[in-house]
Amino acid sequence: MRRNYEAVIGLEVHAQMRTNTKIFCGCPTTFGAKPNTQTCPVCTGLPGVLPVLNRKALEFTVKTGLAMNCRISPYSRFARKNYFYPDLPKGYQISQYELPVCEGGWVDISVDGETRRIGITRIHMEEDAGKNIHEGGSYSYVDLNRACTPLMEIVSEPDIRSPKDAAQYMRKLRTILRYLGVCDGNMEEGSLRCDANISIRPVGQKEYGTRTELKNINSFRFVEKAIEYEIARQIRIVDEGGTVVQETRLWDSAAGVTQSMRSKEEAHDYRYFPDPDLTPIVVQQSWVDEIRASLPELPDAKQARYTSSFRLPEADADQLTAEQAVALWFEAAVAAGAPPKAVANWMMTELMKHLNDENRPIEECPVQPARLAGLIALIEQGIISGKIAKTVFEEMYATGRDADSIVKEKGLVQISDSGAIEQAVDDILAKHPGEVARYREGDEKLLGFFVGQLMRAMKGKANPQLANELLKKKLV
Amino acid sequence: MHITSAFPEPIVKLNELSIAELRRLLDNREVSAQDVLNDIMGRIDAVEDRVGAYVTVTRDAARAMAERADSALAARRAGLLTGIPLAIKDNICTMGIRTTCSSKILYNFVPPYESSVTSRFAEHGYVLTGKTNLDEFAMGSSTENSAFQTTRNPWNLECVPGGSSGGSAAAVAANECIAALGSDTGGSIRQPAALCGVVGLKPTYGRVSRYGLVAFASSLDQIGPITKNVTDAALMLNVIAGHDPLDSTSAPVEVPDYASFLGKEVRGLRIGIPKEYFIDGMHQEIDHSVRSAIRQLESLGAVPVEVSLPHTAYAVATYYILATSEASSNLARYDGVKYGFRAKGKDLVDMYMQTRAEGFGPEVKRRIMLGTYALSAGYYDAYYKKGQQVRTLIKQDFDKVFEDVDVIATPTTPSPAFRVGEKATDPLEMYLSDIFTISVNLAGVPAISLPCGFTGGNLPIGLQIIGRSFDEATILQAAYAFEQSTSWHTRRPLL
Ligand SMILES: [Zn+2]
Numbered sequence: 011m012r013r014n015y016e017a018v019i020g021l022e023v024h025a026q027m028r029t030n031t032k033i034f035c036g037c038p039t040t041f042g043a044k045p046n047t048q049t050c051p052v053c054t055g056l057p058g059v060l061p062v063l064n065r066k067a068l069e070f071t072v073k074t075g076l077a078m079n080c081r082i083s084p085y086s087r088f089a090r091k092n093y094f095y096p097d098l099p100k101g102y103q104i105s106q107y108e109l110p111v112c113e114g115g116w117v118d119i120s121v122d123g124e125t126r127r128i129g130i131t132r133i134h135m136e137e138d139a140g141k142n143i144h145e146g147g148s149y150s151y152v153d154l155n156r157a158c159t160p161l162m163e164i165v166s167e168p169d170i171r172s173p174k175d176a177a178q179y180m181r182k183l184r185t186i187l188r189y190l191g192v193c194d195g196n197m198e199e200g201s202l203r204c205d206a207n208i209s210i211r212p213v214g215q216k217e218y219g220t221r222t223e224l225k226n227i228n229s230f231r232f233v234e235k236a237i238e239y240e241i242a243r244q245i246r247i248v249d250e251g252g253t254v255v256q257e258t259r260l261w262d263s264a265a266g267v268t269q270s271m272r273s274k275e276e277a278h279d280y281r282y283f284p285d286p287d288l289t290p291i292v293v294q295q296s297w298v299d300e301i302r303a304s305l306p307e308l309p310d311a312k313q314a315r316y317t318s319s320f321r322l323p324e325a326d327a328d329q330l331t332a333e334q335a336v337a338l339w340f341e342a343a344v345a346a347g348a349p350p351k352a353v354a355n356w357m358m359t360e361l362m363k364h365l366n367d368e369n370r371p372i373e374e375c376p377v378q379p380a381r382l383a384g385l386i387a388l389i390e391q392g393i394i395s396g397k398i399a400k401t402v403f404e405e406m407y408a409t410g411r412d413a414d415s416i417v418k419e420k421g422l423v424q425i426s427d428s429g430a431i432e433q434a435v436d437d438i439l440a441k442h443p444g445e446v447a448r449y450r451e452g453d454e455k456l457l458g459f460f461v462g463q464l465m466r467a468m469k470g471k472a473n474p475q476l477a478n479e480l481l482k483k484k485l486v
Numbered sequence: 487m488h489i490t491s492a493f494p495e496p497i498v499k500l501n502e503l504s505i506a507e508l509r510r511l512l513d514n515r516e517v518s519a520q521d522v523l524n525d526i527m528g529r530i531d532a533v534e535d536r537v538g539a540y541v542t543v544t545r546d547a548a549r550a551m552a553e554r555a556d557s558a559l560a561a562r563r564a565g566l567l568t569g570i571p572l573a574i575k576d577n578i579c580t581m582g583i584r585t586t587c588s589s590k591i592l593y594n595f596v597p598p599y600e601s602s603v604t605s606r607f608a609e610h611g612y613v614l615t616g617k618t619n620l621d622e623f624a625m626g627s628s629t630e631n632s633a634f635q636t637t638r639n640p641w642n643l644e645c646v647p648g649g650s651s652g653g654s655a656a657a658v659a660a661n662e663c664i665a666a667l668g669s670d671t672g673g674s675i676r677q678p679a680a681l682c683g684v685v686g687l688k689p690t691y692g693r694v695s696r697y698g699l700v701a702f703a704s705s706l707d708q709i710g711p712i713t714k715n716v717t718d719a720a721l722m723l724n725v726i727a728g729h730d731p732l733d734s735t736s737a738p739v740e741v742p743d744y745a746s747f748l749g750k751e752v753r754g755l756r757i758g759i760p761k762e763y764f765i766d767g768m769h770q771e772i773d774h775s776v777r778s779a780i781r782q783l784e785s786l787g788a789v790p791v792e793v794s795l796p797h798t799a800y801a802v803a804t805y806y807i808l809a810t811s812e813a814s815s816n817l818a819r820y821d822g823v824k825y826g827f828r829a830k831g832k833d834l835v836d837m838y839m840q841t842r843a844e845g846f847g848p849e850v851k852r853r854i855m856l857g858t859y860a861l862s863a864g865y866y867d868a869y870y871k872k873g874q875q876v877r878t879l880i881k882q883d884f885d886k887v888f889e890d891v892d893v894i895a896t897p898t899t900p901s902p903a904f905r906v907g908e909k910a911t912d913p914l915e916m917y918l919s920d921i922f923t924i925s926v927n928l929a930g931v932p933a934i935s936l937p938c939g940f941t942g943g944n945l946p947i948g949l950q951i952i953g954r955s956f957d958e959a960t961i962l963q964a965a966y967a968f969e970q971s972t973s974w975h976t977r978r979p980l981l
Contacts, residue, residue: 057579058577060732101819283866
């Protein structure tokens, strides 16, 4: 009989920090510059140069550690990871080994309405390598623009149990990093990268199985797919009586499979040792406190506040807090006086549809939050109908103008004067004696016809509730 | 505007003068910077083919710098080194001027940037005479490990000048420059200074910026002056000492005017004499000269005190684990990809292997392999980590002794200059020539070597004075007092 297996997954996530300059020199970190134009003697590893730590990178790492509930080490240091590769100009990468900046934290993820806590083993700083460029022909090229840009490595405990949880964990990290403004979270551009350590074990077994390390997962879509594939592969091996081999495997997104890259025996001995060119990093508690005080409200706290203070359903709160800019937009609209649920509904339907269609970030939304609040107020006050409001919103989105002036200019104010509506009803009934007769004989579906006629006559501005009432009254 | 014509046939040659003496002549405009440079270049022409101190003589750069120096002198804008011809060890980067580390792997490397020490020299108006020979990547004690040439000892051309700053020490001793910069990882300034009869100062680790010094062992390397006398060492240190934002390991410790300590008396100064440095079977003439030197200091009022540095016996082994570990990583960048020598290979890995096999000399390869081994998984704790622990003990030895004494006096070397080839085939024997200088680097403290006598064969003997961290002032004070009460520093080799 086929046994039941449980997957044990740990993720190592590399996040490129959004500092203006590189981690050990003053070169800019802008993406997409011409090859080797953002380099200097330090980041190209010339003989005799020395690294000097960019304090912003340390601040970003401490910030992230605090947001992920880590202990911040008062004393940490850099180590050298030694290996040869053309994109690594010094022949070693400056990283952290024995004493990372942050240790022992956690983040909560929510999957199918359940909250799970994923442990964070450590967060450390390191420099990125450059890029090898193979364009065919007998030469390869090296671009060192990316060399020495600051990375954070966020290592999770093996607390993740399913591909779906892994993907959710990645999304959560991305959300937190973006809230903190320390990483743009763009997996396709490589500013967020993920390696996964994966093993399986029979349900109930305590010991871990042999793990494989999965590299090259370079998009959110593939986090789930790649891990799914690898778990299935391992289960198949064990079910067929084989044993999983400890090795590093590459995710091949085109073929949708993982492939062996190197075995345990071929694994590098990186010969880590403390980097003598950089003095130990001493972090004062007062500075940590300062950074803690400067942290923004984080997604978990916002989410809790939205469900308790704003009484939003959990799904709404989740959606609105996934991006800080969206949450801030929402809060601004609420602060302008609109009921939270109404704002949430408008944002999650009309607003997001427009923004998504144009692939426009909410920061560039032509409608200001206070103006959406103004539109909602017009509906609440019965000045326009919900249907008219959609037309008004289109105009607001197209022009950026406020609802009030659009409604006034276009004469869209809803008519709630029963005298005027009554007059129009009388006219319509007089014009359609045949339909009136049929209605009175019991064909009540014709009510829709009369409503349509009335709305057309009144250019849609009749208060719909009032119009219905009056029609029914006169048709009896 | 030349004043040369007004300066008759000199009694002393300009190339024989010190920085302090030339400073006065230049500032008084009795000679021009170009006169001084011409005299130095004449001297180089006369003796360099026998000494071989230089890898590169920078005639054109020197001429331009001397012209600028003369303009500055004319405008009364002279700095501390304006017009002074200085030589730089060829492991210190000079922008636009080939910097080889005496290695085939960097034979064509022209730095696009300037080291911090030479930047400061330039601000003070120095004239660069050239780049001096060294043991490849500063690994050695004789300059025999240079890929290009073996420098000869000006006192005896059959002998080595010591190393690794042998080129700088020989150039100073042979008057091929007025003073020079060296670097000292385990004795590489002091040992050649002792063997060439000149003054060599290794400052405290962190006192002088290492930015632009091609790294051998980053936690031990330190740049320092090699000069004709103690005064010049103080003057050079005044220029290069101090924090540098480009070197995180350079210390933000205040820099005193070192020259102001020269001439202060040494009465009551407590001098530690470590018993581990005066052992049975020691070279007799060295033992004799150093003991005489200590008696001389005593006669000036200093107080000798016997002290113990109990972990001295472990210093050489510790050094060769830690220094090679760091070197194995520091030298990884010489892979043929970006600069320097590249050999042809079948593929990337083959190119790496051929480049490093052909580009590095045997001693460098030996140390890379030693260090790689010491850092390897499974050996790290037994070697590198243990080495760090012993290093701490050695440092504590010095801390303890300095609670009781102001300076420590020892011989600089266990033997005078040895013959070329004598130790070249026995690395261990060569390593032991740094036995008295290595502990100082492990402890990070400053030390100076100055002439204190000669052997019967007319080879110089060096006295080493070691000080507390960041207390170069006191060792300069003691060294100056000794120097001024003796005449050893006035002797020059006949070439
Ligand atoms: Zn750079």
